[in-house]
Amino acid sequence: MIALFDRLLAPLLRTLDPEQAHALALAALKHAPLPRAAPDDQKLRVQAFGLTFPNPVGVAAGFDKNAEVPDQLLRLGFGFVETGGVTPRPQPGNPRPRLFRLDADAAVINRLGFNSDGVEAVAARLAARKDAPGIVGINIGANKDTTDRAADYVACIERLAPVASFLTVNVSSPNTPGLRNLQEATALDDLLSRVIDARERAKGAARAPLLLKIAPDLTLGDLDDVVGLARRHRIDGMIVGNTTIGRPPSLRERAKATEPGGLSGRPLFALSTRMLAETFVRAEGAFPLIGAGGIDSGAAAFAKIKAGASLVQLYTGLIFRGVGLVGAIKRDLVDMMRIGNFDTLGQAVGRDAAALTAEPWPA
Numbered sequence: 001m002i003a004l005f006d007r008l009l010a011p012l013l014r015t016l017d018p019e020q021a022h023a024l025a026l027a028a029l030k031h032a033p034l035p036r037a038a039p040d041d042q043k044l045r046v047q048a049f050g051l052t053f054p055n056p057v058g059v060a061a062g063f064d065k066n067a068e069v070p071d072q073l074l075r076l077g078f079g080f081v082e083t084g085g086v087t088p089r090p091q092p093g094n095p096r097p098r099l100f101r102l103d104a105d106a107a108v109i110n111r112l113g114f115n116s117d118g119v120e121a122v123a124a125r126l127a128a129r130k131d132a133p134g135i136v137g138i139n140i141g142a143n144k145d146t147t148d149r150a151a152d153y154v155a156c157i158e159r160l161a162p163v164a165s166f167l168t169v170n171v172s173s174p175n176t177p178g179l180r181n182l183q184e185a186t187a188l189d190d191l192l193s194r195v196i197d198a199r200e201r202a203k204g205a206a207r208a209p210l211l212l213k214i215a216p217d218l219t220l221g222d223l224d225d226v227v228g229l230a231r232r233h234r235i236d237g238m239i240v241g242n243t244t245i246g247r248p249p250s251l252r253e254r255a256k257a258t259e260p261g262g263l264s265g266r267p268l269f270a271l272s273t274r275m276l277a278e279t280f281v282r283a284e285g286a287f288p289l290i291g292a293g294g295i296d297s298g299a300a301a302f303a304k305i306k307a308g309a310s311l312v313q314l315y316t317g318l319i320f321r322g323v324g325l326v327g328a329i330k331r332d333l334v335d336m337m338r339i340g341n342f343d344t345l346g347q348a349v350g351r352d353a354a355a356l357t358a359e360p361w362p363a
């Protein structure tokens, strides 16, 4: 069924405008009679943030912004889904066109700017599936025109903590002016105090893990501060990371590369994996990390794990490789564990981190 989904849909999606293609993919997922995913190999099981993940491969934020298809994504074989980003009030995001496919680079540039149905609509959808199996988290952001950004995160947490498996504080979207300044030490200290406090106060919630998602463009000095604060505030984990505002010189689609926005996909792999390793050595095991950025194969997923990721997420790889990618990654991970003599994925986490931090900075 999954192979059929890719074979029928992929050629059509490639002919469409990227945003129309995405809407069609969501509609197809909503209506396809997907069978329940086959049980995963026990070796792929991961314990993190107090949750048990059947496998480490998740859907990154942005694919299912409004929590319309989380259970269908789980049926494709993902070990977890991060829905969102959601903002407190509905907002349209930036004017179109705002999503660009760089086919020759297996990359995407987006400047969607948090188009969102708003927290009420998303909370209702998550509440309706709350008792269904599977780990479904939610990525939260701030409205573009808000004056107190931290208050927006607090509002989202209060509403979503009772219905989400985990919450991700996204301070790394490049498409809301000023949002990434929340990664600066003083602002982040204040934000983390307030979001942790909101999570503790959220009524009726089993204590939802709170994760912090950062940009791959931070300086290492900034990263020292961010990881230090995440540790001090006892954040449950970090996601490394979001899209980059950088444009690697290797990009072949030079005209599209000039579009403003965040770059994702294969050209992001080297930088995001290096930042993951840098975060791992600074976190010293205080919390688990999720690695995202340019994963489009089992080898790329395993490289993220060895750089320090307990779990991985992908989005752009799905656009170029189709939904069969998740099964391929899981099969390859099991093979690579056998070849490397790893009984659990945990044994591989961070194996290469120190060595990676000694390499020249990726171009």
Ligand SMILES: Cc1cc2nc3c(=O)[nH]c(=O)nc-3n(C[C@H](O)[C@H](O)[C@H](O)COP(=O)(O)O)c2cc1C
Binding pocket: 060, 061, 062, 063, 065, 084, 085, 086, 099, 108, 110, 112, 114, 139, 170, 173, 213, 241, 242, 243, 264, 265, 266, 268, 292, 293, 294, 295, 313, 314, 315, 316, 317
């Ligand atoms: C179209 C699009 C929308 C995204 N929206 C969000 C978002 O709302 N919140 C967020 O934290 N990350 C968002 N991301 C970033 C992804 O979650 C991910 O961190 C990034 O794309 C790197 O992974 P990839 O190379 O596998 O795509 C978005 C990415 C894309 C391509």
